[in-house]
Amino acid sequence: MKGIVFNLLEDVVCEHHGAETWELLLEDTGLDGIYSSLGDYPDSDIQALVAAASVRLGQPASDVLRWFGEATMPILKSSYPELFAPFRSSKAFVLSVNTIIHPEVMKLYSGARCPFFRFEEMPDGALRMTYESSRNLLDLAHGFVAGAADAWNEKVIIERFPADSAQGNDILIHWFSE
Known part of the structure; x- marks a missing residue:
């Protein structure tokens, strides 16, 4: 895993919970x-830090x-505004992850080694996002989607898909206009 991920983790931990x-x-x-x-650092480092944070913060990993x-x-939006500027919505941003953001x-x-995402528009307008990576960090991707929605002042509901699957690689994203 690239060191930038660890740098970002340090930044948010220090900002929200102190150095x-x-x-x-x-x-x-x-x-x-x-x-x-x-x-480049072993994936086991991020796994260890998340596990330790889980214990320290009293939250599931x-x-x-x-x-x-x-x-x-x-932080990403502030550091890399050029990656965000072309998009008018978080949905457009999320849909660009394979073709624009990750390249x-x-x-x-x-x-x-970026993950790959498959997208499927659902009949109700929701977006099914399938995560493909050996790292098993769907929850991190979930957080990025929620953070992107916040960056555009949008409301989303994100759920596992299918809903009863705690171990699946899919999430369902519903955008709501205010």
């Missing part, structure tokens, strides 16, 4: 916390990942 919490997570995991944004994704989006990520961070 001492980040230091405690590093202590809990035995990691040194030195991540170059362009460096899935909630920590969703929070991380959602809290990261304002730009791979230009910025050589060797990045």
Whole structure:
């Protein structure tokens, strides 16, 4: 995993829970916390940090990942406004992830292994998003979608699809106008 992900995690943990919490997570995991944004690090590092945050914050790891994704989006929008500017809605932004966003990520961070998403428009206007990656970070993607909606001041409901599947790779996204 690229170091930028760890840098973002550190930023949101420090912003929302304080620098001492980040230091405690590093202590809990035995990691040194030195991540170059362009460096490559084992996926096990992010898994360990999320597991430690789950314990420290008293939340399931899935909630920590969703929070991380959602809290990261304002930082990404501020740091990379050119990736957000072309889009008039979070739905358009989300639909561009494979064709525009991830190719730009791979230009910025050589060797990045981005997930792939399949999209299906549902009859009711919802969007079914299928996550394809060996990393099993659908909850992080869920958080990114929620954060994108916030970035455009939109309302969404995001649910697992099918609804009774806690382990599936699909989410269903409903956008609502105000």
